[in-house]
Amino acid sequence: MADELHRLTAHEARKLLSNREVSSVELTQAVLDRIAAVDDRLGAYLTVSDELALAQAADADTSLSNGGGGLLTGVPVSVKDNMCTKGIRTTCGSRMLETFVPPYDGHVISRLRDAGAVLIGKTNMDEFAMGSSVEHSAFKPTHNPWALDRVPGGSSGGSAAAIAADEAIIALGSDTGGSIRQPASLCGVVGLKPTYGRVSRYGLVAFGSSLDQIGPITKDVRDCALMLNVISGHDERDATSVEMDVPDFTEALTGDIKGLRVGVVDEYLPDDLDAGVRGVAEAALAELESLGASIERGVSLPNTKYALACYYIIAPSEASANLARYDGVKYGYSYQDGDSMWANMDGTRQHGFGDEVKRRIMLGTYTLSTGYYDAYYLKALKVRTLIRQEFDEAFERFDVLFGLVSPTPAFRLGEKTDDPFEMYLSDVFTLPTNIAGIPGMSLPAGFVEQDGQLLPVGIQLLAKPFDEASILRTAYAYEQATSWHTERPPG
């Protein structure tokens, strides 16, 4: 048993901890051992806070012995390295913040602490969450546990790889244009981007402020609901977090989807799709139908074709302002060899930021400039409204929309790094969700074989704003009827 502890889900672990069948220290040590064994080849972590984790685990054990405990007491959690952790460096995958140790905890980190979770480490990511493969991490790549020569997806690839390889029990990622769902799909785990406003962003290092949202990356759907329970709800420090009652999301896990109205979105299953990938989607639809859902095909969201352009105006525009604070004056990397204050500020940015970050800062600066604002930024906001309306109309007819998460399974390291646009296209099915602010999930639904490698494929489930419950209900019923979530990568 002891050498298998790292394979537990959070809800399984929590039960064992409650029954005192295992201690949090044992469980935490098991996960740390697993990291020590495999992370050299996976590169999922940027920081492992082992001492702190074991201390927290000991505290959790005390609390559990006294009959206390929260939703995640004693459960090891890994967090993407763009969420501020007091006393633990938060790099955002960037040289700029390589030495940055936040003086405060982000909201979700406080929630995790309140729930009794053990923070095990900070996971690798594309620099400032800009990327779809973790290849833009300033420190190292993360390898896909299913095929080490392939990417885990991104930008939350570290968290997704860690969950897939049992280097963590449960994890958090963040999703600006697909950064939770696409790596979840490529690594064969469950990833949910909640509704914009469901989870406080306070303490999440901002990329695209109107798009960013924190969400769970987990081994199964129950864990996803559990984590969503922990992190959801209004926070007065985030004015965009919504003041509304949060349901107990585990109550959605009924297993019953009879009569559920599922719309299959044409644009997320295009004609030129790889046959294997399409097969996964078709099989999943058949399964949902057999479970009693009513499936309607041929639903069209025609404005999807503008989503990529819209996203690559809004996100870089916001990023260009969000990243302006990194000037080397207050914290983080500071270039000192210039002959003036301005030269040092320039040098800080030149050497502190990677190419992809610079590319997006320049894009955003351009689209916000006088003379271009109306043609780009303002136009993008109008398109955004249209995309929202399109979803609103669709959700009048359907409880859940269905599609793929990514057009392809995990691609090879280096395959798309020379062509930024190719890389951007891997998020083409996930971007509209962020633009509209609606919730979306990637759910493991099978594998395709490429060059002798078995690669996971995820299906995407979308629902109207604040209706994560419908997604969880659908996903849970599907998961109960299938066994994809129990598959593990080799090693």
Add this chain to the structure above:
Amino acid sequence: MTQTAKKYEVVIGIEVHAQLLTKSKMFCSCSKDYYDSEPNTHVCPVCLGMPGVMPVINQQAVEYTVMTGLALNCDIPERAKFDRKNYPYPDLMKGYQISQYDLPLCKDGWLEVDLDGETKRIGVTRVHLEEDTARSTHKAGEGGEGYSLIDVNRSGVPLMEIVSEPDVRSGKEARLYVTKLQQILRYLGVSNANLDEGNMRCEPNVSLRPVGQEAFGSKVELKNLASFKAVENAVQFEIERQTKLLEAGEPVAWETRGWRDDEGITVRQRGKELAEDYRYFPEPDLPPLTISRAYVEDLRSKLPELPDAARARFTNNYGLTPYEANLLTATRARSKFLEEVVAEDAGEKMLARAKATSHWMLGDFARLLNASNLEIEGSKVRPADLRALILLIEEGTISNTGAKHVFEQMFESGKAPGDIVAEEGLTQISAADELGGIIEKVIASNEKPVADYKSGKEEALKFLVGQVMRGTRGRAKPDLVHELLKEQLS
């Protein structure tokens, strides 16, 4: 200047920034009272612009801004929002300032100033809310190398910007406008509005154009104006400087110029030819504001009396001259002082006592306050004390001359006038026999004036009255002295 007035029209618009008297900063819970604090002691992750932080709107600041808008006769639109104004500077913690661009809290208002007896209305384009920056101090090290220190205490302090229409035409009008604005902000209690402390900053834009021309000339923005006098002088200097340039056929540069108060000149600080592009866009971290009509009406109903209304009341109710009313309502503390002195009175008595209070407040009281660099609220003299003094004079217990002495004591010590009179034995001498001896003495030792009076010079009698008053240290009743002297010399 008269030539200028004919040939060129002066066009001035004024931007005023005022820090608001909220408890906390604009977007975090740090105290905004940094004035006497050690540098970088009123800071938190939010106002330091740390990664991951988010702003939360200070509702008190919104309320103060809307109140100001209402006091300035502005429209308060239902929709307002915050925007990011992007520019790099080390004292701007986030690399952008949260401000308001196209949907300010207040717009299209006005205020009126009294210009040589005429009322002039100056338009207020908008009033909006933003955050102050940190403060940079530039220093030189031992080797002469320059370095800068940043105090983040000021970062995020609520800052209200009031932008006028280009309706101002002279340095004097500029001064009157800023003075009036200060007065209104202080009446509202929304800002200390001190130019010299920097919690109110005034930046006039001055340009000239040939009379009849519609297009504006190049405008020059003026900074470093730490007093009302500086506002007037700087603007006037700038008008003359630009006039000379235009007369000489030289262009006026579009630039920012700083006022050097000691030299009485403006000097170029930076050019504006390369207009900065602030790349404004809506602040995604703050949802747009909906300002309900009920909220606006509630604030309107709670607005305190404003200077114009107070001034009218002082002339109408207290029978004071416009000149007196103007000075006495210059601050809320002053007008309150007078109101409290006469609070219990009515009718003729009230009018007389209001007048007497006005004399004291604009005379000896003002002189003493000035000399000790105090405002009325900082003085030891309370309204009840001045009232008591006025009553002592009315009752004839002390003379006016004696009262001056008593008031000085009151100002020094804060003692009640009755106590001072008793301690110093200053009760007015009203019995004729008590005065007899002194009068005889004065007549005996002032032969010449006595002779002058007897030969018909009425003036000389005044001198003799004065001598008697001196002899009694002001305790004699002047009327009685006058009468007794006349009797003696007839």
